[in-house]
Amino acid sequence: MLTKRIIPCLDVKDGRVVKGIQFVQIRDAGDPVELATVYDEQGADELVFLDISASHEGRKTMIEVVREVAGTLAIPFTVGGGIGSLEDMRAILRAGADKVSLNSAAVRKPELITEGSNFFGAQCIVVAIDARFDESIGSWRVYTHGGRNATEWEVCDWAKHVVERGAGEILLTSMDQDGEKTGFDLGLLKAVQQVVDVPVIASGGAGNAEHFVDVFNEVDADAALAASIFHYKETSVQKVKEELRENGVHVR
Amino acid sequence: MIGIIDYGMGNLFSVSKALERLDVPYVLTDDPEQLAQCEGLILPGVGAFPDAMKSLEETGMKEFILSKVGNGKPLLGICLGMQLLFDESEEGGFTEGLGLLPGSIVRFTGKDADGNRFKVPHMGWNHLDQHQPKSPLLDSIEDGYVYFVHSYYAQAKQQEDIIASARYETEVPAVVGRANVFGAQFHPEKSGKTGMTILRNFCNLVQERGDES
Numbered sequence: 001m002l003t004k005r006i007i008p009c010l011d012v013k014d015g016r017v018v019k020g021i022q023f024v025q026i027r028d029a030g031d032p033v034e035l036a037t038v039y040d041e042q043g044a045d046e047l048v049f050l051d052i053s054a055s056h057e058g059r060k061t062m063i064e065v066v067r068e069v070a071g072t073l074a075i076p077f078t079v080g081g082g083i084g085s086l087e088d089m090r091a092i093l094r095a096g097a098d099k100v101s102l103n104s105a106a107v108r109k110p111e112l113i114t115e116g117s118n119f120f121g122a123q124c125i126v127v128a129i130d131a132r133f134d135e136s137i138g139s140w141r142v143y144t145h146g147g148r149n150a151t152e153w154e155v156c157d158w159a160k161h162v163v164e165r166g167a168g169e170i171l172l173t174s175m176d177q178d179g180e181k182t183g184f185d186l187g188l189l190k191a192v193q194q195v196v197d198v199p200v201i202a203s204g205g206a207g208n209a210e211h212f213v214d215v216f217n218e219v220d221a222d223a224a225l226a227a228s229i230f231h232y233k234e235t236s237v238q239k240v241k242e243e244l245r246e247n248g249v250h251v252r
Numbered sequence: 253m254i255g256i257i258d259y260g261m262g263n264l265f266s267v268s269k270a271l272e273r274l275d276v277p278y279v280l281t282d283d284p285e286q287l288a289q290c291e292g293l294i295l296p297g298v299g300a301f302p303d304a305m306k307s308l309e310e311t312g313m314k315e316f317i318l319s320k321v322g323n324g325k326p327l328l329g330i331c332l333g334m335q336l337l338f339d340e341s342e343e344g345g346f347t348e349g350l351g352l353l354p355g356s357i358v359r360f361t362g363k364d365a366d367g368n369r370f371k372v373p374h375m376g377w378n379h380l381d382q383h384q385p386k387s388p389l390l391d392s393i394e395d396g397y398v399y400f401v402h403s404y405y406a407q408a409k410q411q412e413d414i415i416a417s418a419r420y421e422t423e424v425p426a427v428v429g430r431a432n433v434f435g436a437q438f439h440p441e442k443s444g445k446t447g448m449t450i451l452r453n454f455c456n457l458v459q460e461r462g463d464e465s
Contacts (some may be wrong), residue, residue: 001419002376003397040444045377063419071269076442098401098442121298123373123401168373188278197362197371222376252377252397 003252004216004244005045005223006237007201008230010035011054015061019231029188033068039230040073041239045252047073048101048171048225050080057117063095070096078126079170084109089116093124101126101171104144107151107158110165117166126201127167131155131188132175140174140188147175159192170196171225174204181207184215184224193219201225209235209243254278254455255290259307261297267330268390268440271446276455284316285311293317293325301343301357301404304332314350321352326432326461328454334435335406335426343404352433354409360421370421373403378418378438380426380446387415387432389450391429395429396446398426398438405437423463432461 010017016030028034036047049069051062059082066079066167080101081091089100100120105126106113116125130147140155153161159170171191174185184205195208199222202215206226215221229235241251256267258280271278278294279286285295297304297315309315321327330338338349341357349357360372377397382390400418406425408414416427420440427450428435434454441446 002374002378002400005376060301072274074270074402074442074444074448076439085389094265096269121300123298123375123403169375197369199371199375222371251275 001250002222003250004221005047005201006043006240006251007048007213007223007225008237009048009050009203009225009227010043010060011050011227012065012084013175014055014058015065018052018226032065032071036069036073036077039237040075043252044075044237046075046223047077049077049079050082051079051081056145062112063091066095066097078171080126080128084112086112086115086119089120093120099124099126099169101128103128103130104149105142106162106167107142110161113162113165113167116170122166122168122198125167126169126171127162128164128171128173129155129158129162129192130173131173136151140191143175155188156191156195159196163196163198167198167202169199171201171203177205178203179228180205181229183207183211184219184221186219189215189219189221193221199223203234207234209240211239212240212244213247213249216244217247253290254294254437254458255287256280256290256294256296257287257313257314259304259311260281261299261304261307261332264296266441267294267296271455273441274400274448274452274453281415282311282313284312287316287402288320291325291462292454293320293327294454295327295329295333295336296371297330297336299332301332301335301341301349301441302345302347304336305347305349308350310335317410324461326458327352327434328452329435330441331402331437331439335404336431337428337435338406338408341404353406353413353428353430353435355413356407357404357406358407362421364387364421368421373401374405374420374424375401377443378424378426379416380416382416384415387427388427389415389429389453391449391453391456393446393449398436398440398443398447398450400426400438401425402437406435
């Protein structure tokens with residue numbers, strides 16, 4: 001059977017990993033390739049690189065990073081952040097990324113999901129959804145632009161829509177839980193998991209290894225993503241996997 | 253020298269990078285003359301079966317592959333490249349494949365015999381169940397997981413062509429082969445150490461057979 005995937009996420013700005021990473025003695029804590037290699041050695045099943053460069057030069061540098069990562073690592077990786085056209089997708093995939101992740105652009109231009117899926121295959125089109133609970137609709141609302149802009153979309157409707165459009169996977173981040181370290185948003189994940197038949201990656205809120213056990217045992221998420229708890233050495237991919245194994249979750 | 257067949261489909265970059273990491277000399281080309289010089293061939297591929305076959309036919313690569321493989325040159329198909337080795341696929345209607353291995357390519361139904369739900373594509377790391385641990389491709393692989401991404405799978409007619417499989421809604425052939433024709437449904441180039449060992453094994457086999465002939 002498929003194993004549950006653990007996915008560390010790295011924020012990259014102008015070709016460097018930002019958000020200080022402290023977990024190991026390496027030569028250069030900002031080098032994406034070195035950090036990716038460390039996670040690979042810890043047993044990461046996949047990696048996500050989020051490009052947060054604001055400039056055109058920064059984006060071009062990202063392509064170089066992708067090329068170098070692809071030349072070094074033997075595990076799959078996704079690149080997201082600022083991808084707004086078929087051309088952007090092509091450039092990232094040609095440089096060696098396995099998947100691209102669309103967020104704001106998918107809301108602005110949903111046909112981009114379909115075009116990408118037709119051109120490159122659904123398996124390499126991830127739609128990242130940022131959602132926050134909204135009392136007024138009694139459910140979670142979808143946000144774009146790093147959580148700054150509210151959309152009209154309710155999260156389950158949007159999730160179904162992106163799958164119909166050709167998304168091969170959903171990366172679902174809880175804005176309510178993000179950074180709280182109190183665990184994944186099981187309610188949100190359960191709601192979305194029930195309405196789509198593509199893999200769902202849980203994101204936002206991981207604070208310790210037990211939180212991963214919960215998200216797999218209670219929601220049956222396909223994968224779980226985290227950034228800071230891995231970066232700040234609060235736990236490691238290895239420790240999370242040991243904990244999962246002890247609790248009967250099938251991991252690699 | 254390994255020849256990676258470039259026929260306009262798929263992720264050629266990651267396969268070639270993997271060979272670089274293994275320090276195996278290769279060429280990545282659509283030129284039959286250059287490929288003919290190689291002791292072994294890799295047929296990669298990501299995309300749709302009908303497009304891939306069309307491209308192999310239009311470029312003359314189908315004929316080339318059949319004649320070279322018929323003469324004993326080792327071939328490894330990866331992912332879609334493995335599916336192309338079989339007789340036919342139901343993807344996008346009905347399309348004839350290379351016919352090097354008997355069987356058909358069919359789509360996952362999304363549920364098993366008991367009605368349990370399975371997501372399609374079959375995406376992620378799955379365990380390799382070895383049926384022929386003595387196969388040269390599985391040399392030094394003890395217990396391993398490999399990375400799959402696919403919505404169609406092979407129904408091999410001959411059980412003895414299945415070297416290893418993975419369990420999903422049904423038994424999914426993962427490594428297949430007979431004589432000099434091999435295929436991997438997963439991506440060895442993305443499957444960590446296990447995947448790299450399998451690629452290395454293929455390259456070793458190519459070299460050994462090259463030395464014999």
